[in-house]
Amino acid sequence: MGKQLHLISDGNFTKQHLQIIKQIHRDIDFLHIREKKKTAKEIMEIIEALESIEIPLAKVIVNDRADIAVMKQCAGVQLAYHSPSMPLVKKCFSALLTGKSVHSLLEAEQAQQEGADYVLYGHLYPSRSKPGQQPRGLADLREITNVLSVPVYAIGGITPERTKEVMKAGAAGAAVMSGIWKVDNPVQTVEAYREVLDTWEGG
Amino acid sequence: MGKQLHLISDGNFTKQHLQIIKQIHRDIDFLHIREKKKTAKEIMEIIEALESIEIPLAKVIVNDRADIAVMKQCAGVQLAYHSPSMPLVKKCFSALLTGKSVHSLLEAEQAQQEGADYVLYGHLYPSRSKPGQQPRGLADLREITNVLSVPVYAIGGITPERTKEVMKAGAAGAAVMSGIWKVDNPVQTVEAYREVLDTWEGG
Numbered sequence: 499m500g501k502q503l504h505l506i507s508d509g510n511f512t513k514q515h516l517q518i519i520k521q522i523h524r525d526i527d528f529l530h531i532r533e534k535k536k537t538a539k540e541i542m543e544i545i546e547a548l549e550s551i552e553i554p555l556a557k558v559i560v561n562d563r564a565d566i567a568v569m570k571q572c573a574g575v576q577l578a579y580h581s582p583s584m585p586l587v588k589k590c591f592s593a594l595l596t597g598k599s600v601h602s603l604l605e606a607e608q609a610q611q612e613g614a615d616y617v618l619y620g621h622l623y624p625s626r627s628k629p630g631q632q633p634r635g636l637a638d639l640r641e642i643t644n645v646l647s648v649p650v651y652a653i654g655g656i657t658p659e660r661t662k663e664v665m666k667a668g669a670a671g672a673a674v675m676s677g678i679w680k681v682d683n684p685v686q687t688v689e690a691y692r693e694v695l696d697t698w699e700g701g
Numbered sequence: 702m703g704k705q706l707h708l709i710s711d712g713n714f715t716k717q718h719l720q721i722i723k724q725i726h727r728d729i730d731f732l733h734i735r736e737k738k739k740t741a742k743e744i745m746e747i748i749e750a751l752e753s754i755e756i757p758l759a760k761v762i763v764n765d766r767a768d769i770a771v772m773k774q775c776a777g778v779q780l781a782y783h784s785p786s787m788p789l790v791k792k793c794f795s796a797l798l799t800g801k802s803v804h805s806l807l808e809a810e811q812a813q814q815e816g817a818d819y820v821l822y823g824h825l826y827p828s829r830s831k832p833g834q835q836p837r838g839l840a841d842l843r844e845i846t847n848v849l850s851v852p853v854y855a856i857g858g859i860t861p862e863r864t865k866e867v868m869k870a871g872a873a874g875a876a877v878m879s880g881i882w883k884v885d886n887p888v889q890t891v892e893a894y895r896e897v898l899d900t901w902e903g904g
Contacts (some may be wrong), residue, residue: 537783
């Protein structure tokens with residue numbers, strides 16, 4: 499399977515985000531709707547706005563809310579520490595792709611054991627989204643990708659320039675927030691990520 | 702069908718609430734878990750705590766989160782303005798009893814048309830939970846119960862003493878928050894509600 503690029507919404511979804519998505523969605527594998535402060539109604543309105551510009555919802559992963567993912571026939575649900583438990587989500591909503599956000603080898607192993615289809619591991623580098631928090635680094639990522647059999651996507655400060663070393667550490671792809679939302683030219687930036695991911699010939 | 706008593710959690714669920722529920726659950730028809738500031742994980746922990754003291758989850762209605770209601774096999778889900786849309790919830794989670802919180806005849810009619818199994822209408826009297834907001838009153842309740850065919854439960858400042866006039870206005874029951882949580886003797890208070898509801902002989 500090719501290396502993936504996941505785009506994570508930054509908690510402040512606006513029409514500008516929609517415009518960026520419209521331009522780049524063909525080059526991303528999954529779009530995560532991660533809008534913790536928004537209500538269910540608002541999240542569903544975002545998904546309907548995506549539908550209206552013909553973004554395939556089979557590319558959309560909803561944070562925390564399995565019900566919204568089911569109702570809107572999205573690809574899956576991303577669970578965090580504060581979310582419903584993985585085993586129950588897998589049991590009751592087995593059609594959903596179910597990812598878990600993890601921050602250590604222990605959490606990653608547990609998520610896999612509980613049935614996670616993939617894990618999102620981070621944050622890897624110092625990141626604008628997590629100021630003041632200690633990044634995990636490539637050695638820890640390598641350890642996790644060595645142990646896990648499910649795909650590990652890395653998140654946190656991954657630029658196109660860093661993407662190669664992240665893949666080298668065994669990641670199945672990169673997940674990006676400000677690396678796409680906050681750059682001057684998102685189209686060009688996504689192409690730069692894609693270039694590294696698509697030409698990767700390692701494991 | 703007998704008149705019902707719904708107990709609504711007050712957004713600040715603690716062990717004290719659990720103790721009260723343990724004493725009164727046989728006399729209430731439904732317990733709504735309405736904890737807007739809590740995470741999904743925390744809400745599931747509350748439901749598991751209810752299970753551990755043998756409260757039948759067939760009496761539990763979860764606010765907003767259909768996924769939690771499905772996963773924990775609760776009775777149903779209570780939708781508010783900020784919740785997923787009624788038609789989608791009914792379509793995808795048809796096993797759930799699905800209620801809607803409404804504040805006008807227009808909202809009530811729309812909820813029924815969209816498939817609501819019942820509506821929760823309020824607030825009826827000046828209520829500690831809604832300081833400064835204008836109560837709706839019995840005439841408005843009567844108008845709604847005349848028009849709707851689904852059960853209308855009234856909420857907001859309903860005491861045992863007021864329960865009879867609320868039933869007289871056509872309500873299918875009363876929903877209570879501080880009227881049970883904040884009183885000195887919840888057991889006695891619930892019995893007082895029950896007495897009025899169970900001896901009601903009107904329509």
